[in-house]
Amino acid sequence: MIKTKILAPSQNAHPYPLLIKSLLLSGQRYEPNNEIVYSDVLRYSYKTLIQRICQLANVLTEAGVQAGDTVAVMDWDSHRYLEAYFAVPMIGAVLHHVNVRLSLDQIIYTMDHAEDNYVLVHDDFLILAEQFGKKIPSIRGYVQLTDTASAAETSLNTLGEYEALLASASDQYDFPDFDENSIATTFYTTGTTGNPKGVYFSHRQLVLHTLNMAATLGCYEGQPLLRSNDVYMPMTPMFHVHAWGVPYVATMLGVKQVYPGRYEPNKLVELFAREKVTFSHGVPTILQMVLDSEAAKTTDLSGWKMLTGGSAPTLGMAKHMADRGILFYTAYGMSETCPLLTATYLRHDELAKPMSDQMAERIKTGVPIAMVDLKIVDVMGNDVPHDGESMGEVVARAPWLTQGYYKEPEKSDELWENGWLHTGDVASISPEGTLEIKDRIKDVIKTGGEWISSLELENLISQNEAVNQVAVVGVPDERWGERPFAMIVPAEGYSIDAADIKQHLQHYVDSGQIAKWAIPERISIVSEIPKTSVGKINKKLIRDQVDA
Amino acid sequence: MIKTKILAPSQNAHPYPLLIKSLLLSGQRYEPNNEIVYSDVLRYSYKTLIQRICQLANVLTEAGVQAGDTVAVMDWDSHRYLEAYFAVPMIGAVLHHVNVRLSLDQIIYTMDHAEDNYVLVHDDFLILAEQFGKKIPSIRGYVQLTDTASAAETSLNTLGEYEALLASASDQYDFPDFDENSIATTFYTTGTTGNPKGVYFSHRQLVLHTLNMAATLGCYEGQPLLRSNDVYMPMTPMFHVHAWGVPYVATMLGVKQVYPGRYEPNKLVELFAREKVTFSHGVPTILQMVLDSEAAKTTDLSGWKMLTGGSAPTLGMAKHMADRGILFYTAYGMSETCPLLTATYLRHDELAKPMSDQMAERIKTGVPIAMVDLKIVDVMGNDVPHDGESMGEVVARAPWLTQGYYKEPEKSDELWENGWLHTGDVASISPEGTLEIKDRIKDVIKTGGEWISSLELENLISQNEAVNQVAVVGVPDERWGERPFAMIVPAEGYSIDAADIKQHLQHYVDSGQIAKWAIPERISIVSEIPKTSVGKINKKLIRDQVDA
Numbered sequence A, B: 001m002i003k004t005k006i007l008a009p010s011q012n013a014h015p016y017p018l019l020i021k022s023l024l025l026s027g028q029r030y031e032p033n034n035e036i037v038y039s040d041v042l043r044y045s046y047k048t049l050i051q052r053i054c055q056l057a058n059v060l061t062e063a064g065v066q067a068g069d070t071v072a073v074m075d076w077d078s079h080r081y082l083e084a085y086f087a088v089p090m091i092g093a094v095l096h097h098v099n100v101r102l103s104l105d106q107i108i109y110t111m112d113h114a115e116d117n118y119v120l121v122h123d124d125f126l127i128l129a130e131q132f133g134k135k136i137p138s139i140r141g142y143v144q145l146t147d148t149a150s151a152a153e154t155s156l157n158t159l160g161e162y163e164a165l166l167a168s169a170s171d172q173y174d175f176p177d178f179d180e181n182s183i184a185t186t187f188y189t190t191g192t193t194g195n196p197k198g199v200y201f202s203h204r205q206l207v208l209h210t211l212n213m214a215a216t217l218g219c220y221e222g223q224p225l226l227r228s229n230d231v232y233m234p235m236t237p238m239f240h241v242h243a244w245g246v247p248y249v250a251t252m253l254g255v256k257q258v259y260p261g262r263y264e265p266n267k268l269v270e271l272f273a274r275e276k277v278t279f280s281h282g283v284p285t286i287l288q289m290v291l292d293s294e295a296a297k298t299t300d301l302s303g304w305k306m307l308t309g310g311s312a313p314t315l316g317m318a319k320h321m322a323d324r325g326i327l328f329y330t331a332y333g334m335s336e337t338c339p340l341l342t343a344t345y346l347r348h349d350e351l352a353k354p355m356s357d358q359m360a361e362r363i364k365t366g367v368p369i370a371m372v373d374l375k376i377v378d379v380m381g382n383d384v385p386h387d388g389e390s391m392g393e394v395v396a397r398a399p400w401l402t403q404g405y406y407k408e409p410e411k412s413d414e415l416w417e418n419g420w421l422h423t424g425d426v427a428s429i430s431p432e433g434t435l436e437i438k439d440r441i442k443d444v445i446k447t448g449g450e451w452i453s454s455l456e457l458e459n460l461i462s463q464n465e466a467v468n469q470v471a472v473v474g475v476p477d478e479r480w481g482e483r484p485f486a487m488i489v490p491a492e493g494y495s496i497d498a499a500d501i502k503q504h505l506q507h508y509v510d511s512g513q514i515a516k517w518a519i520p521e522r523i524s525i526v527s528e529i530p531k532t533s534v535g536k537i538n539k540k541l542i543r544d545q546v547d548a
Helices: A020-030 A046-063 A079-090 A104-113 A123-129 A162-167 A203-219 A241-253 A265-275 A284-291 A315-323 A355-362 A409-415 A454-462 A498-510 A539-547 B020-030 B046-063 B079-090 B104-113 B123-129 B162-167 B203-219 B241-253 B265-275 B284-292 B315-323 B355-362 B409-415 B454-462 B498-510 B539-547
Strands: A035-038 A042-045 A070-074 A094-097 A118-122 A141-145 A158-161 A183-189 A197-202 A256-259 A279-282 A305-308 A327-333 A340-343 A373-377 A392-397 A421-429 A435-440 A445-447 A450-452 A467-477 A481-490 A522-525 B035-038 B042-045 B070-074 B094-097 B118-122 B141-145 B158-161 B183-189 B197-202 B256-259 B279-282 B305-308 B327-333 B340-343 B373-377 B392-397 B421-429 B435-440 B445-447 B450-452 B467-477 B481-490 B522-525
Touching (some): A020 A079, A020 A203, A035 A079, A042 A046, A046 A079, A046 A141, A079 A094, A079 A241, A104 A183, A118 A123, A141 A162, A158 A162, A183 A203, A197 A203, A203 A340, A203 B203, A203 B241, A241 A256, A241 A327, A265 A284, A279 A284, A284 A315, A315 A327, A315 A355, A373 A421, A409 A421, A435 A454, A454 A467, A454 A481, A467 A539, A498 A522, B020 B079, B020 B203, B020 B241, B035 B046, B035 B079, B042 B046, B070 B079, B079 B094, B079 B241, B079 B256, B104 B183, B141 B162, B203 B340, B241 B256, B241 B279, B241 B327, B256 B265, B265 B284, B279 B284, B284 B305, B284 B315, B315 B355, B327 B355, B373 B421, B409 B421, B435 B454, B454 B481, B467 B539, B481 B539, B498 B522
Parallel strands (some): A070 A094, A070 A118, A118 A141, A279 A305, A305 A327, A481 A522, B035 B256, B070 B094, B094 B183, B118 B141, B141 B158, B305 B327, B481 B522
Antiparallel strands (some): A183 A197, A327 A340, A373 A392, A392 A421, A421 A435, A445 A450, A445 A481, A467 A481, B035 B042, B327 B340, B373 B392, B392 B421, B421 B435
16 A cells, blocks of 8 residues: 555544434434325424434333344334434444345344344234244344234234334433444345345445435436435335435435335325325336326326336336336446446436437436446456447446455455456446446356347347247357357247247347347247246256256 | 444455545546636546546656655646646645745745645746745745746746646556545645644545535535536635535536636636536625626626625625525635535525525525534533524534644644534524524633624624724623723714713614623724734734733
8 A cells, every 4th residue: 555644633533433323414404394204104303303213222222232233124114114224323233124025034044144133023024023933042122013003912022112112212312433334234135046145334335325325316417316305205125225225315315205114006106196205216116016006097197206226127118107207217236235336317418308218318227426436347357348239247346335245255255356346247338338237147148258148139039929938048068158048938829949039030130239149059949937936037947957 | 432343344345445536437427528617728528637637647656746745736726726636636645725825934834834845836926936945845846837828937947837748648547545544635724823724634534525515515405506517617716625625526526617717807707608607606705806897797697606605795795696696605614624514505485585585594604514513512612502692612523624733733632622623613503503603712702601792793883873993802801701892993074982882882782682791891992903914803912902
């Protein structure tokens, strides 16, 4: 390291560690009367939010939670979750966002692996929690989260019900300073193979993610998603990558926030209309369910700013959004990245187009936000040109990336190979700087030094009306390294063979959309494609079957 | 310190120190074609800005500048200064912003005290620099900054002219990582007594100031001062507290920037009109000169967003701004604070008023920005109530405050007494949270446990038409600690005595504006009030004379 000038501070100087508590200062000063709304259950002001965060901190401290302990939350999106986002890290403990959508075994695995000490558990998950028993020996206590007048019966020995506990606690708490590198949050990411892996974020990382996201969403006229006059409602669960980090930004800005509880599409639309929501975000599946809901048919959705991510929205869906007057944006990130890396950025010329013509750009994953160093690299780690065609793995540096997987040193070192976080995504970057995700690197087909996107081949093949389902994987090839292999389920009433598919793909070769060598030699017509337990195509199994 | 959970990162993980180079990533990606304009001399794109910063880094490195060295700049506001804001800290050196408005002796004092090694000096200051000679032994070299076709003659042994040096340097530079606490900038603050004091800011502090300022100026609808579509031109010199930090924010956002050279009011207005400037900032004196210029009389100034600070603007000036359609805002900070602490914040109800009725709020110093912890305290350090009347010294914590005065440990410890940075300003805070600066703490009169603002008394006395000039100071009093003493110069053609003044002030007592005990017993009618060398009232001398 080069030798720069570093001066010792005054012995009296306050060093100001970057702690989550500092994000609470401004919102309440700017807009003390703005509200936090929990579905139909509760609403209160920012002034009350601060008091309740102090009350929760007192409840936890009196229950014996200490700095360094881990507190798990099993809840739908609620004011309680927001309070826990602050109170738990602010007393020096770690907040484990439990993914309640996992199987019981996976939930137990993650909570045991995270060494959870206390669990805040909603009535809907009591039956799950009653089965933890001795399987998670680290647990020392439970707090029950109830939305109704009387708490559900449970055999768990809980400390009491959340609201009752808060009501009897002091609304003052002197939150201590401590090391900004203290872990504030943890949660688990699931792949197609192996156990879930724990990612973790420090106070410093969350503060820096919040500040950069605020600057990005507020300053850029091409993506003015969240400003002080907005009303925010998440449609990404709060247990999923900090609800993309937005609750922290919204609280720092003091904007009105609406938490919808368990997601029900009609309910989301009703809350949007009633609370005058202006900004939401969610994966394409959720947004599509909202669009298709009964309530959406009779509600004016215009002006709703929607950010999507997690997987690529279709152009059809985006145009449907535009038709309804929804302002649609895309972002890119993952559990390992806190998550924000890139977001739609529309320059003057793009914004001047009619909305329907902006959609092709809006569904791409956008441009890296401030302070994100991001590039695409080949298998040797060399930079790949930004020509909009060449593909490379997306690698990134930013001040808010998980520094590893919890208690998995080998996987941590792989994640950070060569000092860059490897996203496992393959993308191109246009000359204008727009990132377009093409595939997962494990699914991309590496053939003769070139990469073919399995997703692109699947898209092209699926445009043949005789095709119902298709999966494309790379299989080993002595000469080329890998070659594409396609597995196809014909549409009902159609009969199809490999030659038909090759002929179909030849049209795209002729029009220059794909190279000649992208056409698979091996095409298998089947009655069913192997799927994972959650219904995704099981490419690993397909590859194993072809190899065998 | 409490014991929290801290995890060792993967051995491969990139720690991402907060360095100024990271602020350069986004602007060029978002708006590569936006321009940097230097008066009538030069204009280029962000793409070129990055190349020129690399060129400057190469010039300095090849000249022998090393990490830890200090590079001084003596220039008016220019593209060169902007390039130095980045290139100098990015090679690990310290950028000394020399206040070229100081006397030669003071300039020499500050440059010697800062141990400057290289000096970038504009032709206008060559005559000054030629006198440095052996008085500043640390200087090893000079670079000449020239705006005309041929550089001025000089006896200094310079490395060459800036543009010529850049033109022959490589436009690639691999900027290293280093400790984020490395000092990036330094400059000097002058008081009424003693030598100038050096403040200093680290890379981490400047990055955090930039991010928070971006979020503040971009997200808050009540103060939307700087967003990506804006065009920025400073009217605060770049040697004065980083031009309030805005060049770093503007560069991160990729907005068009206009640097006007030496400030000439007509020129500033012409640049505003020609370059379609939307956002500027400056002290009230400069803004008044701009408003009063010939060019302003024939130019439509509407929509120009103006931020003021440094001293309080008058309501008359603010109304004049409003009449011209200028959107007027106030901020508060000082050299020690990087500088931003507070800025005008207008809530919904305030924004709904006609502009002329907003002016009383707009000229106050606003609300603390995100992450700033700020309060008013009495002499014992106890919190003072937020009732809009009670006065206390403004003390602050934020992640970007100087950690001391360079090589002045005692003054550093005083600055940070009790772990809070003492601003030396006395203010009230309204129940809505708006800060209003009332006085300097050394001028406030502490009497019987209460504080009287000397500025407020001066304002009230000056409203008597028989008064030309007035100064109020606190003088020692055995019973009350201090009592106010007023020194008055009568207006021409008027004769006045102490009783007249007391009677005049009694009206304000009767109307409830001041307390009875605020009326000075001792009032002295004089022909002249002692002034400092720069024309300010010399309160220290007045106090000394009264004591004697």
